[in-house]
Amino acid sequence: MKLPGSTEWLLHCAASLAQLKAGDTASAAQLAQYFDLPAAYLAKQLQALVKAGVLAATTGPRGGFRLARPASEITLLHVVEAVDGASSPYECREIRRQGRGALPAEDCRTPCVLAVKMAEAHRAWRDSLAATSLADIVATLPPSAPSRTRLRLTGTP
Amino acid sequence: MKLPGSTEWLLHCAASLAQLKAGDTASAAQLAQYFDLPAAYLAKQLQALVKAGVLAATTGPRGGFRLARPASEITLLHVVEAVDGASSPYECREIRRQGRGALPAEDCRTPCVLAVKMAEAHRAWRDSLAATSLADIVATLPPSAPSRTRLRLTGTP
Numbered sequence: 001m002k003l004p005g006s007t008e009w010l011l012h013c014a015a016s017l018a019q020l021k022a023g024d025t026a027s028a029a030q031l032a033q034y035f036d037l038p039a040a041y042l043a044k045q046l047q048a049l050v051k052a053g054v055l056a057a058t059t060g061p062r063g064g065f066r067l068a069r070p071a072s073e074i075t076l077l078h079v080v081e082a083v084d085g086a087s088s089p090y091e092c093r094e095i096r097r098q099g100r101g102a103l104p105a106e107d108c109r110t111p112c113v114l115a116v117k118m119a120e121a122h123r124a125w126r127d128s129l130a131a132t133s134l135a136d137i138v139a140t141l142p143p144s145a146p147s148r149t150r151l152r153l154t155g156t157p
Numbered sequence: 158m159k160l161p162g163s164t165e166w167l168l169h170c171a172a173s174l175a176q177l178k179a180g181d182t183a184s185a186a187q188l189a190q191y192f193d194l195p196a197a198y199l200a201k202q203l204q205a206l207v208k209a210g211v212l213a214a215t216t217g218p219r220g221g222f223r224l225a226r227p228a229s230e231i232t233l234l235h236v237v238e239a240v241d242g243a244s245s246p247y248e249c250r251e252i253r254r255q256g257r258g259a260l261p262a263e264d265c266r267t268p269c270v271l272a273v274k275m276a277e278a279h280r281a282w283r284d285s286l287a288a289t290s291l292a293d294i295v296a297t298l299p300p301s302a303p304s305r306t307r308l309r310l311t312g313t314p
Contacts, residue, residue: 003158003246011271012252036256076274089160089246095169099193101309113297114168117233121285128278140270152258 001089006045007080009037013046014054014079016153018071018134019146025064026153034153045083052082071138077129090118158246163202164237166194170203171211171236173310175228175291176303182221183310191310202240209239228295234286243283247275 013031020026028046032039046065049055056068067074092115096103138146151157170188177183183191185200203222206212213225224231249272253260295303308314 001158001160001241001246003248005248005250007247008249008252008271011275015271016258034256034258035252036259037252076271076278084158089158090164091160091162093162093165095165095192095194099191101173101191101306102193107299113294114165114172114233117286117289117294118168121233121282124285125278125282128281129274132274137270137274142264149258 003080003084006041007083009035009042010045010049010083011076011079013042013065014049014067014074015134015137016149017055017065017067018074018138019141019149020066020154021150023066024150024154024156025058025062025066027064030064030153049079049082052078054078054082067134070135072133072135074134075130076132076134076137077126079134080129088119088122090115090122092118160237160241163198164240166192166199167202167206167240168233168236170199170222171206171224171231172291172294173306174212174222174224175231175295176298176306177223177311178307180223181307181311181313182215182219182223184221187221187310206236206239209235211235211239224291227292229290229292231291232287233289233291233294234283236291237286245276245279247272247279249275 012035016031016034017026026034028043029039031037031046032042046055047057050057050065050068053068054074055065057063057065092112094108094112096112097105097108147157169192173188173191174183185203186196188194188203189196189199203212204214207214207222207225210225211231212222214220214222249269251265251269253269254262254265304314
């Protein structure tokens with residue numbers, strides 16, 4: 001059970017964009033240099049966050065990426081599921097209905113209890129990630145961090 | 158983020174073995190027939206549960222698999238991590254230390270807050286699975302289920 005390696009990239013990119021001033025943007029090239037990441041692949045991943053409504057992309061000479069809504073309204077779950085999708089890591093193929101032990105249809109009207117418990121665990125994981133916003137993350141940083149981030153990311157503190 | 162497809166197999170096998178009478182066993186071939194699964198691959202997976210201390214394997218003409226300890230002391234987490242390992246789905250490669258935005262070493266004495274939050278979510282998932290034992294699963298079944306399971310799995314109710 002592995003999340004894509006780019007999950008770390010996108011969490012950090014989103015947390016960095018959360019430190020920009022309202023209306024400012026950073027390009028894929030700037031984000032790639034900031035974290036020393038492969039620019040083309042990062043750009044593709046950033047587009048996934050745009051598609052998911054986490055980031056907004058602007059075009060033009062000063063174009064780039066910014067958060068699509070306030071940092072307090074974007075959770076870690078939004079970012080992680082933009083990268084990896086929202087499906088459960090556990091797949092129930094209903095093996096209870098097959099083989100010598102196959103249960104009759106009337107015993108399968110409710111979901112398999114094992115699938116239910118696996119879904120509960122996935123919900124606990126999702127709830128945990130949904131409880132932290134990008135604003136919460138920025139609030140844990142030293143007070144001097146955002147201006148340093150802005151200077152190194154965009155050249156303007 | 159996907160668990161192996163065999164996770165469902167092993168959860169069902171463990172829950173079925175939890176319905177046997179004390180001292181009884183079921184072979185890999187019996188479990189494979191019970192769920193209509195590929196016997197050789199299932200046997201390999203069952204050995205992973207033996208290695209993890211979830212199942213015990215006995216040899217000889219009446220040999221097979223049984224739970225290694227009481228069903229109340231084997232949780233869904235034990236089974237799932239025997240199949241897939243216990244590592245977190247999120248990998249932190251410390252990209253905060255690289256590129257133009259690289260943080261100085263003194264700012265990295267504590268773990269990255271994003272890694273901490275991802276670890277909290279993984280802990281919530283693990284805690285959820287650890288809260289349900291195989292005995293809990295069996296307790297949700299109709300009273301007639303265990304003798305039916307035993308009859309179809311081993312030939313003896």
